[in-house]
Amino acid sequence: MRNKILSNKAYPVVFLAVIVIVSVVLLIAVNSITSPIVKNMQVEEIKNTLRSIFPEMSQYELDDEVYIIYKDGEKAGYAFIASGSGYGGNIDILVGLDSGFGIKGVSILSQTETPGVGSRITENSFTDQFKGLSASDIALKSEGGKIDAITGATISSRAVVKAIQKKMVEIIDTLEK
C-alpha cells in the first residue's frame, strides 16, 4: 500500500501542494497576529517623534501626507515624511515645520546606513543643523547650503538633505494653495 502511494506519478505533485498549503496557512496565522502589532507600533512611533519635535502638541491629524499639529485647538505647525535613498538603503525622515514654513525639527525614522559612519545622520549634531532653515538653505555646504556633511558619509548626508529639500518644496507648495 505504502509503496503504491510513493510510486504513483502524481504523488510528488500532491506532496508539494500539501506542503505549500500548510505553509500558507501557517503564514496567514502568524501574519494575522503580528500585523496589528506592527501597525500600532508605527502609529505610536510617529506620534512620539512628532511629540519630540513639537513638545507643545495637544493633538495631530493626518491630511493626505501632511500631519497638521494642533496646540489647544489652533494650528501650531506641520510635519511630513521625506524619504530618499542613501548608501545602504532607504532613509525615512520626519520633518516638522513651524507655521512660517521654517524647519522646527528633523528626526530620522528609519535608515540602514553603515553603522558608525552613515548611521550618524541620526545624531543630534547632524539633525539639529536643520533647525530654523528655510527650503532654499537646505543643501550641503560644499553645494552652497548651510548643512555640514558628516565626515566620511557624504552620500548619506546628501541623501538626507536632498530628500528633505525636495519634499519640503512640494509640501509648502500644496500648503500655500
Add this chain to the structure above:
Amino acid sequence: MSDHKDRSNSKQPQSCHPQKQYVEDNKKSSSRFWKELAKGIVISNPVFILTLGLCPTLAITNSITNALGMGAGVIFVLLCSNIMISSIRKATPPLVRIPVFIVIIATSVTILSLVFEAYLPPLYRSLGIYLPLVVVNCIILGRAEAFASKNSVLLSAADALGIGIGFTIALVIISLIREIIGTGSLEIFGRQLFKLPGLSTHPLLFFISPPGAFLVIGIMMALFRLIGVIKSE
C-alpha cells in the same frame, strides 16, 4: 552542496567537509546528540572551516547587535527546517525534495521576519535585506540536504543547534573585532558597554567597511586552520 553526489552511494551521515569522513559509531543516541552538537561549533564551523554563508557574514558583522540577531535567526530557521525536513524525510519524493526544502525554509524565514518586525523593530531594520536572504543562505539548504534528509529528528535538531551556534560564534567574534576597532566603542541592543578613549574619536573606519570584513574573516580563517594543523600533527 559539495556532497550532493555522495547521496546515492552512502547512507551514512556526512559532514559537509569532503576531507573529513564521518565515522559512524553505535553508541547511544544521547552521546551522538552531543557529538553532532559539538561538531558544528569547532571542527566543522560553518564560517571558518566550511566557508559557508559568507555573504551574510560579510554584510552584517559590522555590529555585535546585528551578529547576535542574525545568529539567533539562523539558529531558529535551521532548527525549524531541520526538524520539519527530517520528520517528513521518509514521505518526501526525491523528485521534488529541493522545492519542498525551499518552501519549508522560506516559511520559517518569513515567520521569523514577521516576529522580528513586530517585537524587535530596531533589529529588523538594521538587518534589512539580509533577514529575508536567510532563505538562500547555503548553510540552511546544505544542512537540509546533507543531514536532515537522512537522519532522525533528534540528531537533525542537534546538528541544527551545533551549526547554528557555530555560525553565531563566528559572527560574534568577527563583529566584536570590527565594532571595537572600527568605532572605538561597543554597543549591545542600544546600550553602550564601553568607549575607548582615543580610538572612539579617531576610529579605524576601514574595519567597519566591507574590505575590513574580508580582512578579519581571512585572519580568523588562518587562525582556525593553524589550530587544525597543530592538532592534527
